[in-house]
Amino acid sequence: MKLELHRVKVKKWAFGSATGFANATVTVNKEELTALLLQDERLAGIELHLAHPGDSIRILPVKDAIEPRCKLEGAGEVFPGYIGDVDTVGEGKTLVLDGAAILTTGRLVAPQEGIVDMKGPGADYTPFSQTANLVVYITPREGVVLHELENACRMVGLKTAHYVASSCKSAKADKVDSYDFPPLAEAMQAHPKLPKVAYVYMLQSQGLLHDTWVYGVDAKQILPTLISPTEIMDGAIISGNCVSACDKNNTYVHLNNPIIESLYKRHGKDINFVGTIITNENVTLADKKRSSSYAIKLAKMLGVEGLVISEEGFGNPDADLIMNCWKAERSGIKTVLITDEFAGRDGASQSLADSCPEGNACVTAGNANMLITLPPMDITIGDLPTAEVLAGGFFGSMNKDGSMDVEIQAILSATNELGFTRNGARTE
Amino acid sequence: MSYRVLHYINQFFAGIGGEEKADISPEIRDGLVGPGQALNPALNGEAEIIKTFICGDNYFANNIDAVCAQVVALVKEAKIDALIAGPAFNAGRYGTACGAVCAAVAKECNIPVITALYPENPGVDLYRKLIPIVESSDSARGMGKAVPAMASVILKFLKKEELCKSDHSCLMEKGIRINMFYDENGAERAVAMLVKKLKGEEFTTEYKMPVFDRVEPRPAVKDMSKATIAIVTSGGIVPKGNPDHIAASSAQNYGEYDFANVKDLLQNEYITAHGGYDQTYANEDPDRVLPVDVLRDIEKEGKIGKLHNKFYTTVGNGTAVANALAFGKEIGQKLRDANVQAVILTST
Amino acid sequence: MATIVPISVSVGANRIIPTVSIPYPLGNPKLNPVEEKNLRRQLVEKALKALQTDVTEQTVFTE
Known part of the structure; x- marks a missing residue:
């Protein structure tokens, strides 16, 4: 599959009379977007705010982050199953508003996460302090049940991202990145001297607020399967996971999966990147056993010598990660794992809940239990009191002066296990 | 000098x-x-x-x-x-x-x-x-x-x-994990590590697989019909309102709750504080995590001597092993002091 | 009593009873209330049996 990403560089957002792009600025017609979103009767209100790098703004609780994208050429539309129809995407040309992000927030469900600080020490721990953000504050209608609310909120983010991008189609790309993933028959024959490598992409699927969607299918219900990286770039994988801000994969990081980027960069040079396997993290032992065996069987069918395996979340998914690891290694496939750590506030506890000696190559996104004090910000967008029920927050997190003591667990993508950030840890 | x-x-x-x-x-x-x-x-x-x-x-x-x-x-x-x-x-x-x-x-x-x-x-x-x-x-x-x-x-x-x-x-390693920013993002580091591993070159893992301690199993309970049994959970079941503010993740405390007159954990009287799983089912019926209803039946039938009047609870979501160890020691001592013979631990 | 038995084994539990699912280890919302309580009863009885069984090493009680 071949896809071109047409990246239009965005530095700022502004509100104005017509939604569109000029001079690195995306202008949004508030009324038009609000009206579009309020077509969903499950919502009582929508407010739009802007947050730029360096602003004294705190946004919480952030439910999802999405990058504005839309199709320019090629079948379907982005976010298939939600915006686009369910047929296959990932070919042709896709517009990307690069440097912009949509963040959704509001007092929706509990616990819901996470925090984005646009400046100060907290800013170092989230990639979204570096993006120009359109923040959508959602007020749900009374009496709407939880899973409907979750869906409504998800749709707000996706609709906003698509609406904004679609209004900028005429913008000229600053950069075009081309991706070419040939059919398997060809891929297998190419680069005969290079080791074949695949990516095992673990998706959180633990239930309401901990879910991921693939072409609109709940990842709980899938058997592991192959997917093309370009499908992911067109939004085939959507986050319904709004707990554990530090290591949940929001839609933005799915779209910009850095493992796929890094593997592709080395493709044809050090490795032959032949495939991506998605698998899930279900809540029964039988499902974990079945999925790990199935995912590794797919790797064996691809004949790969090595795998990068990324986890999403922590705790019981560590069992999935470890199963994927030893099943691969004992089949003769070498693995590198990417995980984060829950080593306690003093860094002295075991970082994972499960272990195998075969896991000898492990990249870490850092210890999520590390405490940080976030100084007061001039503006808070969202719902401040939720700080105490966020994972990583605690009773007494909020201080009288407006500062907050939290674990970095509460900060959006602070320990992202796709390796999105430079955060990590060492042993002393 | x-x-x-x-x-x-x-x-x-x-x-x-x-x-x-x-x-x-x-x-x-x-x-x-x-x-x-x-x-x-x-x-x-x-x-x-x-x-x-x-x-x-x-x-x-x-x-x-x-x-x-x-x-x-x-x-x-x-x-x-x-x-x-x-x-x-x-x-x-x-x-x-x-x-x-x-x-x-x-x-x-x-x-x-x-x-x-x-x-x-x-x-x-x-x-x-x-x-x-x-x-x-x-x-x-x-x-x-x-x-x-x-x-x-x-x-x-x-x-x-x-x-x-x-x-x-x-010097010996303290064994403490300290966060740091690397020069490259985790994805780059992972792919670089894989390339080295595939080539058979030396590489350094950023995190060594953990090792957990072991304890000696305790001898079996001889006469269950005379035994006092306690229940403890890491599933976060707490009285509504979570009076001891046990955190949704990375718990820093545990709760001790008297339930001597409780025959069954009812919706809205007990909830779960655990932020790591879909709370819907535990909130509907907390017995699904802390099986009070059946233990009361079993107690009534004389199959156990007595259900201890207190249950202990914490949230096992992202909770440090060191904390769990500390809670376990304290709870264990309390149960010992109360002459409890055996404990059922439930987790989610 | 835990669903993800490999973790119980890794962290060193000695008497382990496999349970139903993470959000409802001792339940199953797909069953009617009577069936569900029966299921819970059976699991707890397994636990009591395990407590009355001497073990010398980590043991998963499947029956």
Whole structure:
């Protein structure tokens, strides 16, 4: 599959009379977007705010982050199953508003996460302090049940991202990145001297607020399967996971999966990147056993010598990660794992809940239990009191002066296990 | 003007005697005793052992707090700049004593401390996270290596200089994870590591797989019909309102709740505080996580003697093993004190 | 009593009863209330049986 990403560089957002792009600025017609979103009767209100790098703004609780994208050429539309129809995407040309992000927030469900600080020490721990953000504050209608609310909120983010991008189609790309993933028959024959490598992409699927969607299918219900990286770039994988801000994969990081980027960069040079396997993290032992065996069987069918395996979340998914690891290694496939750590506030506890000696190559996104004090910000967008029920927050997190003591667990993508950030840890 | 060092040793290294003298109470001498005579020259004139604190290993074990307090008092009174304890090699009580005095002095006096222990010395697991420990061999034959290593490290601490590579290689890992920013993102690092691994080249893992401890299984309950059974959960079941504010993740406390008159955990009377799983089902019926209803039936039928009147709960989501260990010890003691014979632990 | 038995084994539990699912280890919302309580009862009885069984090493009680 071949896809071109047409990246239009965005530095700022502004509100104005017509939604569109000029001079690195995306202008949004508030009324038009609000009206579009309020077509969903499950919502009582929508407010739009802007947050730029360096602003004294705190946004919480952030439910999802999405990058504005839309199709320019090629079948379907982005976010298939939600915006686009369910047929296959990932070919042709896709517009990307690069440097912009949509963040959704509001007092929706509990616990819901996470925090984005646009400046100060907290800013170092989230990639979204570096993006120009359109923040959508959602007020749900009374009496709407939880899973409907979750869906409504998800749709707000996706609709906003698509609406904004679609209004900028005429913008000229600053950069075009081309991706070419040939059919398997060809891929297998190419680069005969290079080791074949695949990516095992673990998706959180633990239930309401901990879910991921693939072409609109709940990842709980899938058997592991192959997917093309370009499908992911067109939004085939959507986050319904709004707990554990530090290591949940929001839609933005799915779209910009850095493992796929890094593997592709080395493709044809050090490795032959032949495939991506998605698998899930279900809540029964039988499902974990079945999925790990199935995912590794797919790797064996691809004949790969090595795998990068990324986890999403922590705790019981560590069992999935470890199963994927030893099943691969004992089949003769070498693995590198990417995980984060829950080593306690003093860094002295075991970082994972499960272990195998075969896991000898492990990249870490850092210890999520590390405490940080976030100084007061001039503006808070969202719902401040939720700080105490966020994972990583605690009773007494909020201080009288407006500062907050939290674990970095509460900060959006602070320990992202796709390796999105430079955060990590060492042993002393 | 050289730094003033205090040296802590036991009865054996002080030349007083062996096991038969392990009960001697603390004695403070001016100047060098025993291994201090090898340590002092290694300090190069930049520091000097001006006092030696001697204590019997058994005496220390029976009076830990008192002896540590004495050492701390001496450090303050004699204006000591650094403490060297041991080396204790593989001597368990001595190693534990060295670790304990170093930890106490480091905490109360905020001065550099150092000891040297063999990796299997029980003092290592107890104190490695709190104080620097030089790795030594298992017997006094290793004195020749331990002494210069300890001297080099303590001098650097005193002069506030960076430790060199050979210092680092002598020191045991604290085993503490510290966050840091790498030059490249995690994805780049992972792919680079895989390429190396595939080529058979050396690579360094960023995180070594964890090891967990083991405990001896307890003997079976002989007569269940007379036994008091308790229930404990990490599934976060708490009375509504979560009165003890147990956190949704990374719990720092556990709750203890009397349920003597409760036959069944009902929706809206009990909830789950756990943020790591879909709460819908536990909130509908908390018995699905803490099986009070069936245990009451079983109790009524006489199949167990009694259901203990308190249950213990915490949230197991992202909760540090060290916390879990601490909670477990406390809860275990309470259950023991209440004559509970066996516990059912449920987790989510 | 835990669903993800490999973790119980890794962390050192000695008597382990496999349970239904993470959000409802001792339940199953797909069953009617009577069936569900029966299921819970059976699991707890397994636990009591395990407590009355001497073990010398980590044991998963499947029957």
